[in-house]
Amino acid sequence: MDVDVDVVADELYGLAPERFTEARDERAARARKAGQSGAAKAIAALRRPTRAAYASNLLVRRRPEEVAAFLELGEALRRAQRSLDGSRLQALSHQRHAVVAALARTARQLAEEEGRAVSEGVAHEVEQTLRAALADPGAAEQWSGGRLSAGLSPPVGFTGLPEKAPVRPQSDRPAKQKQERKQKQKPKQQPEPEPEPEQRPKPKPKPSREAEQRRARAERARAEAAAREAELRAAEQELAEADARVGGLERRLREARTARTEARRALAGATDRARDAARAARE
Incomplete structure (x- = not known):
């Protein structure tokens, strides 16, 4: 085989x-x-995972729904980065910080539940790995495979903010004015006859500003929904873990009360036997 x-x-x-x-x-x-x-x-040739990689792999394997919502948020961030949509990037950036922090806490809790302590340094590596998955599609694919041997680092310069539009150098203006003067000195040419109505090319319809705004709002809504879904899953996980801890404490309390009742019974029996023994000794 x-x-x-x-x-x-x-x-x-x-x-x-x-x-x-x-x-x-x-x-x-x-x-x-x-x-x-x-x-x-x-x-x-497979490399042993670091503590940060182990915690990241646990998160991917145990929380697939949160991982899917996180990957959708990363796609939305990268689309906003490419389109230089500053307002959208700013809104998504706030969501990014909240979701990264929530998922890093979940990864830390999962590792600690398995008996593997997570230091602050390891937790920071997990956060860096999550940021890398948001910024880079290749890193997202590596992370979501659940086979990391080491933590990932986000690309240098990724801040979630759009790049500045290039500024035209001042030296272009004199050259442009010189070209305009040359064109004015050229003899005027006879205008070409306009084509017949049926021969004129039909202009391509351009998307209206309202349509562009609707599209941008729809993308923001999808990104917002993905981020809120990830936050919801993280909150549900925290609640489930708190319920589990409360259940364990309640069980231990019941066991302690039962042990106390049995101890009282044992004490009463021992007291009776000691009293009987003392009476027999006096007789």
Whole structure:
């Protein structure tokens, strides 16, 4: 049976970092024993994930709906960057900060639930990875695959703000005036006869300003919905985790109360037996 390297990689990058190396070497040895040296080499080349990569992979694997909404927000940000829509970028930027912070907290909680402590430095790497996924489609594809071996960095210069429009140099003005004077000195040519109405090319209809505004509003609404969906999923997750913690505390409280009742009964029995023993000793 052929060894599927992709299946093995998916399995390995779902493991904790300290279990990764041993499991990887065992899978590579199994592939070599089966006579599949190419697959064995590819598996052996897989790198152990860092703590930040492990937390990022957990987030992708455990929260697919939040990941999908996050990727939609990244597409909206990149469209706004290309269209130089400053007002839209500013609105999306506020959403970006909130969603990145919420997803980074969720990734940290998931790792800690698995018994893997996450330091502030590791949490910062997770946030950088999320920002990279927002800014770059290639990084988004890497991150959403859930097989990161190291954190990602956003591209240099990505701020979520539109680039400034180029300014025409002042030296172009004299040249333009000189060209206009030359054109005035040229003899006037006879105007060409206008084509017949049926021969005139029909101008292409241009989208109205109102249509452009409607399109921009629709894109903003979609981006807003994606961001709010991600925030909703993160809030629902936080609530579920809080409910789980409350349930655990309530269970422990019930167990403690039961133990207290049993201890009181044991104390009463011991008191009675001690009293009987003392009475027997006096007799």
